Amino acid sequence: MPIQIKQLHRHFVGEVSGVDLTKPLTEDEARDIEAGMDQYAVLIFHGQDISDEQQMAFALNFGERENPRGGNIVKPQDSRLSTGLNDVSNLGKDGKPLPPDSRVHLFNLGNCLWHSDSSFRPVPAKFSLLSARVVNPKGGNTEFADMRAAYDALDDETKAEIEDMICEHSLMYSRGSLGFLDYTEEEKQLFKPVLQRLVRTHPAHGRKSLYLSSHAGAIQGMTVPEARLLLRDLNEHATQSEFVYVHKWALHDLVMWDNRQTMHRVRRYDQSQPRDMRRATVAGTAPTVAQQAAE
Template sequence: MTVTVTRLHETFAAQVSGIDLAHPEDRALGQLAAAIDEYGVVIVRDQTLTNEDQIALASRFGLLEPSVTRYRADNRQRIERKEIVDVSNLDENDRPRAVDDRLRMLLLGNRLWHTDSSFRATPGALSMLYARVVPPAGGETEFADNRAAYETLPSPLKQRVDDMLAEHALMYSREQLGFTDFSQEERNALPPVRHPLVRSSPAHGRRALYMGSHASHIVGLPVPEGRMILRDLLEHATQRERVYAHAWHVGDLVIWDNRCTMHRGKPYDESYPRDLRRVTTSDTEPLSTYDMLQRRSEASREAPARA
């Protein structure tokens, strides 16, 4: 099969065709990795993936982080594998969750602009979200190009934010919606962390804003002033010309680089089932997607020889 890449937006996002991600060839994976580095968001349609397929694919690109729902012992899990984030409206019996269901309340925060796992000391690198069941309408995922957002800032503002640090916390993003039902074990597992407000891509050196709903305030500034800066930057980054909206179809796998994009989910009629599953790699090394793929591939080939 011939891999083709089709741009979907003026500044980012592309569709990759001609690849079977359940049985990917090394060359095709290299082309996929290069597309992720260039476009930030990549859509691959018509895939048939099991949980194990999705985990195996993501593992080619880095270490996998556990779902945030695994830190609370009384959370009832629908999916056994801890690497799978259950982005659905279904309970452990595969029925739509009640309106006041705790996990539903937690996941409502995904409708805020965010970048996955910026609330971790080792944040998220790539996220891979796969559609198994989708409602007849709604439920789109919107993506924002944080590279274009940074590059279009006025020069004085660029200079001001270049060396800033922001503090991130999952609890902060949820508290914005009035959700505070976190156990002590969750708070202990996910304390506030600090990250640069501007990051450089290891693939091409382009700089990008790094923020979203988990970003609480700017370190070293009065909290109100720092939050005003973050709100202004968010408004700038999510102008419609910098946003790509993805309408889901069963079999879609969408991969995005959290280091240079933000995203948010859109509402839908929750009387219909919606089953999307996400796996996220950890940003453990300052490597491009392509270089991380090559390093992981080389390590896997060397492992049998060492054994």
């Protein structure tokens, strides 16, 4: 049975059927899924009871694995996973929910803010693929915003104003907005701001998108208060309900999204209960702007 994709939202999001992710993809299947990502920006695969190795093999159809270094504060020796996947659970190495005062837990709460994965890297991520291994009984929906439709809905004056703006992105901005200010000197170096365009053009179809994220905390050539007000206004615009899809997780769902065209966030959930979510991240291939030292 060939791959079929059913659109779930007026602007984006496709529900995929006709593929078993426990098995290697054919060239045609990989091509159809990538084309679906270009069109829908978010794809939902239900009932995919996959291993870490199968999830990573699926992701590698679409590019290289992103190096996870610099994306969290977990020491390698304390990591729960050793398969190359990003651990976006609320679990420690012992498999139990992290304590409420855990530094890692407090840092990870930043995932509840609207963001684009790895916008804090000089070359930001292409695709993210998140697999639900244990679903939390209360809360934990993931929301996605279509940044193409949000850009299209801007007035011409605003489009012209922001066309060439360059933002500074850092994990310290997003975590700082929640009051997390506890960094080692090594982490401060890892999380130094990088530069990203505020408006991106997709390489496959040429549509423009807003490139927003909670990691963005400054705009070159603007005072910080002015920049943050503009970014706040754009975020409010881009996350209106008409641009947002809410995914309520079921066990073994896999959701795949294009970080170049979307933002997302997880909603609050019962942190005393386990939530095991594992992400494969496909590396981007080019910066959005030539990098220089962001002050």
